Amino acid sequence: MTSSGIPENPNDAITASEMTSTTIASTQPIQKRPNAFTELMAPKKLKASEPSKMAHKLSTFPGRDGLGAYITHPESSPRVIQYNDSFVLIRDLYPKASIHLLLLPRDPVINQTHPLEAFNLYPEFLAEAKKMVKDDIIPLAAAELRRMYGKESASDREYQDALAERMISPASVAASPHAPTPVPTESSLSKGRDWAKEIRVGVHGHPSMSHLHIHILSREMHSQTMKHYKHYNSFNTPFFVELDDFPLKEGDPRLEPDKHMFIRSDFVCWRCGKRFPREKFKRLKEHVEDEFEVWKRE
């Protein structure tokens, strides 16, 4: 925990390279964090030295309120990727896939509303969210996926070859290791793997975290923090409602996720449809890991 109440990354320290290499082509007045690299490299001393009890309490969001700190103090956490007056985009602290981001609306009324309700009550909010996701966040997430697995992907070969050609050109030789991914030539842009279609966007029918949040995640479910059956089923049953499906029609079963017990379903492999009894999570997990190895090489 920092003094702002936002937990630091307990997992792999991939944030530095990822964040400094993201190429954001925002059409909205979104400001990139101006000091992400600086903060990450700064010494992390000052544990419980300066912050007073009061300051600590005021800025702490325990348990189900843990997302609040990103909304009130987006400048204080290296987990924040970008933010404006309406949204904060963060990296999920316990990602359930290689890419797992959360888009948090900042409006205090909206962000205390149940997502299934909010998207019907506030159509402008829904439209704004859809636009930001499509124009900005999915491209960002897709680019990150490509950086992670592009070199291993057979169908991304054409893009990767063009990329390699760019990289060895004199112009980029001087580029630092933290330089953004070079934009490939116009001709190769439309080629290679369509990583965006591996990104899913939606909400949980019955969220646990109190602040409204939209999940943006790659679909392969490869993650060390994906370790309970609820983790899998919350993203691979109708418990997960895609943003594009909103507004839901009246009577849609997804409006009553608990009643339909989606979360307790048997497991279905997202890739091949193979089924597993719900008490065989470990077997599912092993199978999903196998699928991941094949998927990333597609």
Next chain:
Amino acid sequence: MTSSGIPENPNDAITASEMTSTTIASTQPIQKRPNAFTELMAPKKLKASEPSKMAHKLSTFPGRDGLGAYITHPESSPRVIQYNDSFVLIRDLYPKASIHLLLLPRDPVINQTHPLEAFNLYPEFLAEAKKMVKDDIIPLAAAELRRMYGKESASDREYQDALAERMISPASVAASPHAPTPVPTESSLSKGRDWAKEIRVGVHGHPSMSHLHIHILSREMHSQTMKHYKHYNSFNTPFFVELDDFPLKEGDPRLEPDKHMFIRSDFVCWRCGKRFPREKFKRLKEHVEDEFEVWKRE
């Protein structure tokens, strides 16, 4: 595992002092193990060196057949307290109380019979078992209990005082530390705590170990290996059938222990009757430990 297939004691090594200090006044042709101390002190080398495949297989009793080795090779295990042609008396390997012995009939027909059935089918066997228990085993167990807790027991004060007087008398000064407990004077014999009434004898209505065995155990349930709800309820519900209650009358509910689900009952403290939900084993355990501290000081 030794080469005879009998596991050695994985717990506290109390056997040596206990076994050498037991005072057995057997009325039956029971032979004490002649070499208990010798064997215990002997080096335990020779792991899997000599025994041939065949010999090893023949003497191995894994899982639910684990009591078989004591019956076929009573001379091979330090867990055996005494034996004759009809019975072997051993220390339970996973005792559920301070004292926990098992009496094993050696007859291959009897010892493969369900206990609830055997005591009705073979009245001579029942009579023989009752006599041995009463005349020999209960006194042995009671004496051992007294050695364990006598000094802390208020009601055993008179006996303990007489015992101390004996010990400091010139005649016993030369006694080795492994000498049997001195027999107190006739006058003090009838005084002190009645430890025998703290010893319970009976069988489980639905045993797991395949060879017929009679439990002899102190009633306080103080044991580190008493760690599951079945352990407690198997000795503190009608699942436990006292030897003196045999033969059971037709229609006795204890003849159908599974049907009545005794083993899944809520817990009832053996001492004060306090009840605990079955899923609160830890609380029961803590309470029983508290009771133990009071009980031994009675």
Next chain:
DNA sequence: TATTCCGATAGTGAC
């Protein structure tokens, strides 16, 4: 109603 290992299940508390 054997033990042991492993894993699934369930309740709690977080300030």
Next chain:
DNA sequence: GTCACTATCGGAATGAG
């Protein structure tokens, strides 16, 4: 359908070359 901690519950194997 937060996580982390603890405890309970549940099935499977249990030997050995």
